[in-house]
Amino acid sequence: MSLSAKTMQDLVNEVRSDLDEPYAAPPDTTNFWLQDEIVRYINRGLRQVAQLCRNDKGSEWFVRRLRSSDPVLMIYGQAYSPAGFQGVTGKTELILPPDLAELLFLEPVLNTNTTQAADVRFRYEAGLNGQTYRELARTTTIGQSEYYGAVVQRREGPRFVFRPPFVDTTVDFELEYVVKPDSYQIADTFEGLGFDDLLLDAVGAYAVQEARKKADNASKLSEAKESWGEKRALVIEAVSPLQTVEHETVANFLPDDGGW
Secondary structure, eight states, X not given: OOBOOOBHHHHHHHHHHHHXXXXXXXTOOOOSSOHHHHHHHHHXXXXXXXXXXXXXXTSOOSEEEEETTSOOEEETTEEXXXXXXXXXXXXXXXXXXXXXXXXXXXXXXXXTTTTBOOSXXXXXOSSTTOHHXXXXXXXXXXXXXXXXXXXXEETTEEXXXXXXXXXXXXXXXXXXXXXXXXXXOTTOBOTTTTOBHHHHHHHHHHHHHHHHTTSSOHHHHHHHHHHHHHHHHHHHHHHSOSOOOOOOOXXXXXXXXXXX
16 A cells, blocks of 8 residues: 555545535634534544554554654644754753654664674663663663663653763764654644555545534434444454464374373
8 A cells, every 4th residue: 555645634625525614714704614623533433444554463453653853744733853862962862753652663773885784782671770771870871882772651742861971072873763643733744654545545534434423413413324334344444464374283282181
């Protein structure tokens, strides 16, 4: 499946088309469904569809890859600079993307000229109460090659907190992580999030169903529920394994007792 380059604005427009209610920009206030409402319904749909795909335990869905040298991008309607997880002198925290659900990979970028990477290794603790992290937090030692830390969820967003402080150098890192669909805004794009058009069709159908619940029209709500059910089934079919092999069992291939 090819990934989609649609934006939240594109999906809002599609949902409005299905609802047969084009957007009326201010000062017009005739819209029955507000833009913020539709964005909220779409975010719910993103979470629903993402969970359907994540139930396929054999795949890592919705994985985004970034380098600390990449340009600024929009996440949850806010500018995020990948330079936040670049290794620089004295650093003890890397600023991770706000939509991070699970960290999969964090390594120095490979130099294509030398085919070597910086001698930096992160050792992952179970948490900030890990023994090695706690011991290193009690010293002023500057790191050389090994750093001990953990991912923590701060109020301002996820961080990778580590000790000792980063060595006197600058290192670009490559990061791969599972995306957490949560609070995307009208300015966000779905490019690089792991959603293709089939999945976004299901997201849109879910959003239409939620929107129809607000209106007093049982027939339209029934149609929307049916559409969501059909597209939900397509998603499950698309992400499921192509075949299932049942284990073969042979009865009585071992003797009962027979003196064993």
